Structure formats: structure tokens, C-alpha cells
Amino acid sequence: MFIETETTPNPATLKFLPGEIVMPQGTREFTSETEAAASPLAEALFTLGDVTGVLFGRDFVAVTIAPGAQWSDAKPQVLSLLLDHFVAQAPLFHGGVADFAVPGEDDDALGDDPAHAEIIDQIKELIETRVRPAVANDGGDITYRGFRDGVVYLKMQGACSGCPSSTATLKNGIESLLRHYVPEVSEVRAA
Numbered sequence: 001m002f003i004e005t006e007t008t009p010n011p012a013t014l015k016f017l018p019g020e021i022v023m024p025q026g027t028r029e030f031t032s033e034t035e036a037a038a039s040p041l042a043e044a045l046f047t048l049g050d051v052t053g054v055l056f057g058r059d060f061v062a063v064t065i066a067p068g069a070q071w072s073d074a075k076p077q078v079l080s081l082l083l084d085h086f087v088a089q090a091p092l093f094h095g096g097v098a099d100f101a102v103p104g105e106d107d108d109a110l111g112d113d114p115a116h117a118e119i120i121d122q123i124k125e126l127i128e129t130r131v132r133p134a135v136a137n138d139g140g141d142i143t144y145r146g147f148r149d150g151v152v153y154l155k156m157q158g159a160c161s162g163c164p165s166s167t168a169t170l171k172n173g174i175e176s177l178l179r180h181y182v183p184e185v186s187e188v189r190a191a
Contacts, residue, residue: 001087003079008139013053013064013158014071015139016078018086023056027141029157030054039093041085048081050074055141055158056092062139062158112146120147122182127154131174142174150186152178 004017028039031053036042042054045063051074053064061082065074084090112120124144135142140158147153154174175188 001083003082003086005075005079006139008062010064010139012067012069013062013139014075014078016061016063016082017059018061018082019059020086021059022061022092023058025058027058027157028056029141037094040090041081041092044081044085045078048074048077051078053158055139057136057139057141057158060136060139064158113148116147116184119182119184123147123152123178123185126178126181127174130177145191147185150184152185152188153191154188155191 002019004019006015006017008015030036030039030042030046033043033046036046036054039054039056041061042056045051045054050065050069051063052066053062055062063074063078065071127142127144131142135156140156142157143155145153145155152175154170156170170188170190175185178185178188
């Protein structure tokens with residue numbers, strides 16, 4: 001088995017592509033050892049010491065290391081764990097805890113106004129079809145969190161959550177796109 005590695009705009013994050021489906025739908029992010037206990041793979045990655053984040057996507061695993069850590073030291077260990085996991089066809093989650101983020105599952109987190117349902121549907125459609133695929137290419141994910149007073153709230157995950165260019169992505173890329181297609185959108189903010 002060969003696991004391809006790609007850089008991301010976030011120098012602390014690498015994207016690993018095992019050549020097979022990792023998550024059949026949605027994503028799952030782990031930002032601590034406690035959260036990682038739900039997955040044997042994420043748990044093993046956190047035991048390496050320098051790992052501070054893991055994101056499972058459709059066909060990739062994005063791994064983030066701590067500030068000051070070097071990929072030249074961590075990459076062989078990460079590759080070894082991933083290779084062992086996928087060759088053994090081990091389960092991604094411990095029994096009964098295969099929860100994951102599906103786009104739209106947390107939509108009521110900011111209490112969307114039902115009067116804006118049509119606008120919200122347009123925003124969600126654009127995020128799902130235009131934004132999420134591009135962000136996934138960079139080893140991250142982005143989910144809709146709410147729309148209030150012309151402001152769209154989005155949560156960035158994986159490589160995107162600590163990326164130096166994430167603010168530019170939100171403001172110059174996503175905000176411009178949404179404002180172009182949905183005139184009611186005035187701003188995009190990280191949630």
C-alpha cells in the first residue's frame with residue numbers, strides 16, 4: 001500500500017491520502033487526546049507526542065503537529081501508523097462511537113431565523129458545492145454554523161483551523177463568493 005502525502009497552506013498540517021475511503025460521509029475532527037479516544041487511529045496518532053490535531057475526511061487524514069515540531073521527524077511515524085491501520089483494515093472508531101460531522105447537523109447552533117430559510121438554503125448549497133470541496137483539497141473542512149444580521153458564521157476545521165491564510169480564505173474567497181450569489185450576505189466570520 002502507498003500513502004500519498006500532500007502539503008497544505010498550513011505548514012503545521014500535512015494531508016495523507018491512503019488511496020481508499022476514510023469516512024463514507026461527513027468529517028470528524030480531533031483536537032485533543034480526550035476527543036481522540038473515540039478512534040483507535042486518532043488515539044495512536046496523538047500518542048506520538050507532537051500531534052495536536054487529526055481530521056478524517058472522505059479520502060484523507062489531515063494531521064497537525066505542534067508549533068516547533070518538525071515534519072521531518074513526525075512524518076515517518078505518522079506514515080507508519082497510517083500504513084499499519086489501513087493495511088490491517090482496522091476500524092476507524094471504537095464500537096458505537098462513529099459519530100461525525102455532517103454538513104448542516106449543527107445549523108441551529110446560532111438560532112437561524114425561519115424567515116430567512118430561503119437565503120440559508122442558498123448559503124448552504126454554495127458552501128456544500130463550491131467551498132467544501134476546495135477546502136477539502138487543502139486538508140480541511142468548513143461547516144455552516146449560522147446566519148444572523150447579514151453575517152454568515154462558519155467553522156473551519158483541520159488544516160484550515162490554524163492556517164495563517166484562513167482569514168484571507170474567509171474574507172477574500174468565501175465572503176466574496178457568498179456576497180456575489182446571495183446579496184443579503186454582508187460578511188463572513190469564523191464561528
